[in-house]
Amino acid sequence: MLVVLTGGTGGAKLVHGLSLEVAAKELVIICNTGDDFVCHGLRVCPDLDTITYTLAGLGDAARGWGIQDDSFVALEWLGKYGGESWFKLGDRDLALHITRTRLLAEAVPLSGITERIRGALGVQATILPMSDDRVETRIVTMEGELSFQEYFVKRHWADEVKKVFFAGAERSRPAPGVLDAIRTAEAVILCPSNPITSIGPILAVPGIREALTKTKSPVAAVSPIIAGAPVSGPAHKLMAGAGFEVSALGVAKAYADFLDKIMIAPEDRALEENIEALGLQALAAPIRMDSLEDKRRVARDVLASLRYM
Amino acid sequence: MLVVLTGGTGGAKLVHGLSLEVAAKELVIICNTGDDFVCHGLRVCPDLDTITYTLAGLGDAARGWGIQDDSFVALEWLGKYGGESWFKLGDRDLALHITRTRLLAEAVPLSGITERIRGALGVQATILPMSDDRVETRIVTMEGELSFQEYFVKRHWADEVKKVFFAGAERSRPAPGVLDAIRTAEAVILCPSNPITSIGPILAVPGIREALTKTKSPVAAVSPIIAGAPVSGPAHKLMAGAGFEVSALGVAKAYADFLDKIMIAPEDRALEENIEALGLQALAAPIRMDSLEDKRRVARDVLASLRYM
Numbered sequence: 001m002l003v004v005l006t007g008g009t010g011g012a013k014l015v016h017g018l019s020l021e022v023a024a025k026e027l028v029i030i031c032n033t034g035d036d037f038v039c040h041g042l043r044v045c046p047d048l049d050t051i052t053y054t055l056a057g058l059g060d061a062a063r064g065w066g067i068q069d070d071s072f073v074a075l076e077w078l079g080k081y082g083g084e085s086w087f088k089l090g091d092r093d094l095a096l097h098i099t100r101t102r103l104l105a106e107a108v109p110l111s112g113i114t115e116r117i118r119g120a121l122g123v124q125a126t127i128l129p130m131s132d133d134r135v136e137t138r139i140v141t142m143e144g145e146l147s148f149q150e151y152f153v154k155r156h157w158a159d160e161v162k163k164v165f166f167a168g169a170e171r172s173r174p175a176p177g178v179l180d181a182i183r184t185a186e187a188v189i190l191c192p193s194n195p196i197t198s199i200g201p202i203l204a205v206p207g208i209r210e211a212l213t214k215t216k217s218p219v220a221a222v223s224p225i226i227a228g229a230p231v232s233g234p235a236h237k238l239m240a241g242a243g244f245e246v247s248a249l250g251v252a253k254a255y256a257d258f259l260d261k262i263m264i265a266p267e268d269r270a271l272e273e274n275i276e277a278l279g280l281q282a283l284a285a286p287i288r289m290d291s292l293e294d295k296r297r298v299a300r301d302v303l304a305s306l307r308y309m
Numbered sequence: 310m311l312v313v314l315t316g317g318t319g320g321a322k323l324v325h326g327l328s329l330e331v332a333a334k335e336l337v338i339i340c341n342t343g344d345d346f347v348c349h350g351l352r353v354c355p356d357l358d359t360i361t362y363t364l365a366g367l368g369d370a371a372r373g374w375g376i377q378d379d380s381f382v383a384l385e386w387l388g389k390y391g392g393e394s395w396f397k398l399g400d401r402d403l404a405l406h407i408t409r410t411r412l413l414a415e416a417v418p419l420s421g422i423t424e425r426i427r428g429a430l431g432v433q434a435t436i437l438p439m440s441d442d443r444v445e446t447r448i449v450t451m452e453g454e455l456s457f458q459e460y461f462v463k464r465h466w467a468d469e470v471k472k473v474f475f476a477g478a479e480r481s482r483p484a485p486g487v488l489d490a491i492r493t494a495e496a497v498i499l500c501p502s503n504p505i506t507s508i509g510p511i512l513a514v515p516g517i518r519e520a521l522t523k524t525k526s527p528v529a530a531v532s533p534i535i536a537g538a539p540v541s542g543p544a545h546k547l548m549a550g551a552g553f554e555v556s557a558l559g560v561a562k563a564y565a566d567f568l569d570k571i572m573i574a575p576e577d578r579a580l581e582e583n584i585e586a587l588g589l590q591a592l593a594a595p596i597r598m599d600s601l602e603d604k605r606r607v608a609r610d611v612l613a614s615l616r617y618m
Contacts, residue, residue, distance in 0.1 A: 040407050040408070040411055041407065041410055041411030041414055042407065071380065071382055071400070073379075073380050073382065073400035073401060074383060074400045074401065074403045074404045074407070075404075076404075077400075077401045077403075077404030077405070078404045078407060078408060080404070080429050080430070081404060081405065081408040081425070081426060081429050082408075082425070082429065083404075083407075083408055083411075091380070091382035091383045091386075091400045092382060092383065092386045094383050094386075094403070094407075095383045095384075095385075095386030095387045095389070095390060095392075096386070096390065098349050098350065098351065098383070098387060098392075098403075098407070099349070099387060099390040099391075099392055101350055102349055102350030102392075105350055116390070116391070117390060120389050120390050120391065121389070
């Protein structure tokens with residue numbers, strides 16, 4: 001069994017590659033839910049949904065989220081009634097948020113809902129939210145405290161980040177199956193997702209980081225930072241705001257207590273020595289994933305490093 | 310000021326006609342909400358919405374509800390996730406239900422939401438729900454108790470009706486403006502809506518029937534029954550189930566305590582004497598509304614009978 005910790009966009013690329021290289025039944029994806037938010041009164045889980053749609057073959061790879069070729073009729077009318085329209089929810093996508101909101105109101109836990117959606121869309125891999133409890137990533141900026149989506153989508157990550165915290169994390173529990181999956185995994189992969197706001201919330205759920213430290217299986221990460229810059233998104237601003245060096249070394253440091261290996265870009269070979277000084281192995285190989293073939297190759301490389309074949 | 314009590318489909322035809330014969334600012338429409346129900350976790354108000362869409366020029370006159378030329382993309386996907394799809398909510402229509410559900414959760418009363426939607430769609434007439442409190446029309450059949458939508462849409466009104474009641478009515482209060490409108494109206498019209506499940510719930514809200522009895526303005530109804538059969542829908546089954554004769558006379562009896570005039574079809578001239586024995590005036594004229602010109606003519610006829618010009 002292969003356990004994968006991931007956020008949305010960047011992580012979904014590697015998850016896509018892994019899904020084509022490993023039998024679906026062996027895959028357990030543990031997903032960030034710190035970005036979840038309420039939009040038009042509906043619970044939206046951007047990372048869970050991106051991963052689910054990706055594994056269902058429905059993902060809009062160009063946008064990085066949502067369903068490909070979706071329409072936006074309801075959104076246009078929500079706008080007429082004064083609803084916020086900065087988060088672009090398509091008609092197909094809305095059906096998922098409506099269903100989830102209804103089931104949450106009926107006291108079905110998020111993990112149960114995720115399982116139901118997965119089944120309805122024919123996804124074979126296991127997808128677990130990090131927690132059934134609400135954990136909210138909050139971004140403290142000069143302009144005040146923002147939700148992740150306000151910071152990321154609405155304000156285009158333009159604000160300087162002073163601090164990031166995860167409201168509700170200390171009282172949250174890992175979703176059913178999360179700790180067992182990490183304990184019994186043959187290998188664990190941390191996707192090239194933002195270490196602060198994608199992997200960070202997962203690690204903030206009490207018990208998960210400890211399980212990663214204790215697991216006997218090898219744990220590998222793929223760096224989301226290449227030559228001091230993120231492949232996509234605001235990881236650099238968030239890492240700097242959280243006091244981490246914006247580099248593959250900074251990523252390695254963020255995970256040093258449980259990580260065994262990190263894949264870094266060839267451009268970052270100079271960091272190998274400092275990374276290995278942390279007691280973990282650095283593997284330089286092309287990690288940028290633009291094409292489907294890139295995704296499969298990076299997946300194969302990280303699987304090979306873990307001897308998971 | 311002209312006050313109009315109405316349900317959905319049948320009532321919407323006359324409301325449409327009236328809206329073309331009377332200045333919009335003079336119109337106050339009091340709408341049945343006994344049919345309201347929750348679908349996919351969203352609050353749907355079929356009669357309020359049909360009236361609002363009709364007045365906005367958006368109504369799907371052929372179907373009798375919803376928005377013309379709507380698409381059904383979200384509904385198809387709600388079905389994939391196991392959601393019920395017997396109530397056909399279009400993408401444009403969904404936006405209204407999503408907005409209403411969000412605002413209700415934010416403790417905005419239904420009347421406030423209705424006002425906001427009206428404004429957003431450019432409707433000039435006043436539209437009032439009968440109550441901001443939840444009143445639910447329940448249909449008792451041999452198969453058990455059904456909500457109105459289950460009886461009407463899902464089971465195609467095939468069940469024999471034993472009894473109809475309005476759960477929550479006794480504790481409900483008229484929405485703000487309803488009693489004042491009836492008290493100060495120059496004339497009141499009861500649309501040719503089902504007397505049991507469209508007008509019945511409005512009259513079941515404590516204070517409304519009394520206000521109609523006390524108002525000095527003339528009150529006229531248009532019969533929804535022609536020659537012993539409803540123009541549309543299950544009014545005959547519901548009237549019979551409630552112990553009323555299925556005829557224009559039965560309609561007159563249902564409203565006899567406050568009604569001054571009733572428009573009946575020429576086919577029902579034989580009932581005039583019995584209707585007038587109830588102490589109210591029967592006016593025979595064509596009341597079937599198939600075309601827009603029919604709607605306008607019936608509107609003009611009922612306005613003339615009330616000397617409201």
